[in-house]
Amino acid sequence: MPRSGLTSRLKQLRNFRESSIQNKTVTDSSRAVRNLKIPGFRQIGEYTFFRREFLPGIIPPQKISGLLLPADQDSVELLFFDLETSGLSSGAGTLAFLAGFGSYIDGGFLLEQYFLSDYPGEAEFLGHIRQRVERRPHFVSYNGKSFDASLLKTRGLMHGFTFSFTRHLDLLYISRRLWRDAVGSCSLGNIERRILGLERKGDLPGSDVPERWFSFLRTADAGLLMDIFSHHRQDILSLERLWKILEELFLAPSGHGLADQRSLGLYLLSRGDQRGAEYLSAAWQCGDFRAGRLLALYLKRNRQITRALELWRAMAHMADPAVCEELAKYYEHREKRYDEAENWARQGLAAAERSGSSQSRVRDFVHRIHRLEKKIASQY
Structure with missing residues (x-):
């Protein structure tokens, strides 16, 4: 068999195996998850759960630099977002089961989480997310351009939804340009420790999240989800904090010990800022x-x-x-x-x-x- 034909056949077999596993999981657990109760969440669909948390005092900076966003950007339009998914790759079998959004409102920060409790509810779940972002906000993410946004677009098309990310600030790229030489890995966890000064205690590693969700699907034990929700919540809060740190850095670079001067200078010059x-x-x-x-x-x-x-x-x-x-x-x-x-x-x-x-x-x-x-x- 030609190599291309063999590759195609192996891909079909792999997709069939993944589909069989997913269908078995659905059959074994769907009855249980329909009666699911999740502390702090309310059920807004047959398979979709939602929670909202208002955090007073977390407010945007009074002024932004104009180097990350337009100088006249209204902070109310910003929507910090992050997904938790069934896999760490963007393959066809990966789907999002937890979507989080953060926004500034009424002198504080509104954090929202949408949770998908089983595979059959993906279309319903994506529909709720689509309603949340239909006003076309200015998205802020960490690795969202290459992963989260791409995944939502792909999965959305499978169910007839269109997601647009025309205004999207991905903080991973700027973090790499500023700090890769100084801190090495620019994973959000490492940026938290080295730049934000945040050390998570007892946090569920992101790499363990997919398996924890699969365990929930097998058992319908809502207790398995609490660490996922907590991890995801902190991701969004760290994203908001990182954006403000970057804005402060660009407004007054000399006041921050965080800056690698060469990387900062090069970035400023790339944006036409002669301070570089x-x-x-x-x-x-x-x-x-x-x-x-x-x-x-x-x-x-x-x-x-x-x-x-x-x-x-x-x-x-x-x-x-x-x-x-x-x-x-x-x-x-x-x-x-x-x-x-x-x-x-x-x-x-x-x-x-x-x-x-x-x-x-x-x-x-x-x-x-x-x-x-x-x-x-x-x-x-």
């Missing part, structure tokens, strides 16, 4: 070579060539291929000092070979040296 150059400079002065190289490139692009040259010269002792290349370009094209340009090109070639640079970079240096040799020879 100051933070790259501060990082360079603290010994961050990469920050100096990025700052010199920024200065070059903004026609501040004299300042860029000063930086390149200050970094020349590091024998970095990129710095040597910039100096070779400068002396060749601006000063027409071909002998000096050749010197830096040769240093760059040696540095590239020592550091294991790509063959294309090595060839570029060789080509540059040959061109400069010809220019030098033509002068005599």
Whole structure:
């Protein structure tokens, strides 16, 4: 059998097996879950449960930076959201069984959770979620763009619902840009510990959530759900807190010890905020070579060539291929000092070979040296 045909057949068998397991679970447990009582939740459908919690005093910042959201964004339109799902992948057999939303209202924070108690109620469950988001709010999530939103769109289409996420801020991407070098993993749990200063006590690990839900389906024991609800609730609260921390950071970067200055400077410059150059400079002065190289490139692009040259010269002792290349370009094209340009090109070639640079970079240096040799020879 051709490989493509074998792959297709294995996929069909896997989907059939998952479907059989799900159907058996439905048959064994559906009668019990219809009579389910969940503390703190009220039943709003045959299979859907709902709880609402108002937390006074959790309010939005008076001012936002304009670097994450439009400067005139109304915080009332923000909807923090998170899903708990039957699997950790976005495969066809994965569905959401718990959806949470957080929003600012009346001087506090409204936290809402929708729970699906069994497979047959998925369409009903998604219908309630669709009603909640039909006003097209500005979504805020953590890894929601690639996972949560995608999953809702896919599962919604299977039941005739359309979910739109045209306005969506995913804090995972900005967290990675700011803190990946400093903290490593940018999972929400690690960001909580390293950035928010939050240590969850007795929390159910997110990786254990799917199996806990399956255990509930087998037993209809509502007690198995309490840790899931608690974990999910904290995810939404952490998401809200992280957004405010980021806004505070961008409004007054110097007032936060959380910022990695190079990453912060680079992000600010990417958003057109000239303060970024100051933070790259501060990082360079603290010994961050990469920050100096990025700052010199920024200065070059903004026609501040004299300042860029000063930086390149200050970094020349590091024998970095990129710095040597910039100096070779400068002396060749601006000063027409071909002998000096050749010197830096040769240093760059040696540095590239020592550091294991790509063959294309090595060839570029060789080509540059040959061109400069010809220019030098033509002068005599």
